[in-house]
Amino acid sequence: MITCFDIGGTTIKAAVAHSATDIVSLGRVATPAHDFDAFADAIAALIAQGGAPAGAAIAISIAGVVDPATNVATVANIPCINGRALGPDLSAKLSRPVIVGNDADCFALAEAHAGAGKGFNVVFGVILGTGVGGGIIADGRLIRGAGGFSGEWGHATIVQTETQAWPHKIAHMACGCGQLGCTDTIGGARGLERLHAQIHGQTLSSLDIVFAWGQGDTQSTRTMTLYTELLAAPLALLVNVLGPDIIPVGGGLGNSPELVAALDAAVRPRILRKLDRPLIVPAQLTVDAGLIGAASLAYSEGVV
Known part of the structure; x- marks a missing residue:
């Protein structure tokens, strides 16, 4: 069981994922775009709401580029995470493994695991x-x-x-x-x-x-x-x-x-x-593609 997120400049959507394709929505909250502590706190609150056990991983789909060598994210519409090593920074703050993927990549993963590409x-x-x-x-x-x-x-x-x-x-x-x-x-x-x-x-x-x-x-x-x-x-x-x-x-x-x-x-x-x-x-998935893609990223990479 992990918690997955689809994060945009205005909204954070979250879900509990029991597998790469079995997710249960936790709803959405506004994205704190200018305050990293508030950003991390919003994610932590959603994790607590979903009931994921201590240390369980989180997976994030985000509209930006993440360098796999440095984990540095380039995210123009969320200034507080732009230029950060987002995965490691969140992992240190939340005491959980964190994996982050680009939204287009997560869309492709969702379609491969549960949509037209299955x-x-x-x-x-x-x-x-x-x-x-x-x-x-x-x-x-x-x-x-x-x-x-x-x-x-x-x-x-x-x-x-x-x-x-x-x-x-x-x-x-x-x-x-x-x-x-x-x-x-x-x-x-x-x-x-x-x-x-x-x-x-x-x-x-x-x-x-x-x-x-x-x-x-x-x-x-x-x-x-x-x-x-x-x-x-x-x-x-x-x-x-x-x-x-x-x-x-x-x-x-x-x-x-x-x-x-x-x-x-x-x-x-x-x-x-x-x-x-x-x-x-x-594409077959339109509503929850980001969440399914984030979950698919974590499960396919073994970050669970």
Whole structure:
């Protein structure tokens, strides 16, 4: 029995986990973002509420990067833990083993253990949210890259500058990572909105673009056709490099089954392995993926 947490900039969600997939919610509290002692106290109170025995581990999913060599977390939206060796610091304060994972990695673990990736050897979990992210799972375990970076397919100057389905020149856009033309600049919700504005000179939300596409709107259909083509090339490269058996898609844009199906249809002809089944599929876990992912991280790493 352990306690697992899904921590964001505004809310801490917690659950008791009896296994990697058997969790019971403990509810949520506000995140003390600027006071580490208050942050640790909030976690301790939730542990006490769940009744985990003294010394039982805790597992955390967090929207940030954790360097596996130093345990230092980079978490922009929670200043009190940004730059800390979060696992060791919490472990010392709470007298419990602590394991911390990136939220995209925990999403991928959740899908591998209890969602669309269950039963497959290699799972690549894709996030199409505000931006683009991902996590790599092999034989039920997370692949932790050097510096905490793995599965970050959204970064590198890879976006093509001309499309074929609708002939169009695409200007490379600046990415928050400092490069130009990263997949992240067009792949997430903000990227889809930028792409639509670049093509049509019209400002629409990503939800409105996807909805209008479903209604047959000509401009949104053109945007989504280009968007699908632009994402298909880097996704196909990723498939050929990693060899995933399945790619569950989560995040806000992943809530559109039509978009996920369009990506699958665009990617499969571009990869070396020929499949007669969907490769890119909607994620199955939407509510508790962070908690299940955190629990899966702890149990798969033996931190129990």
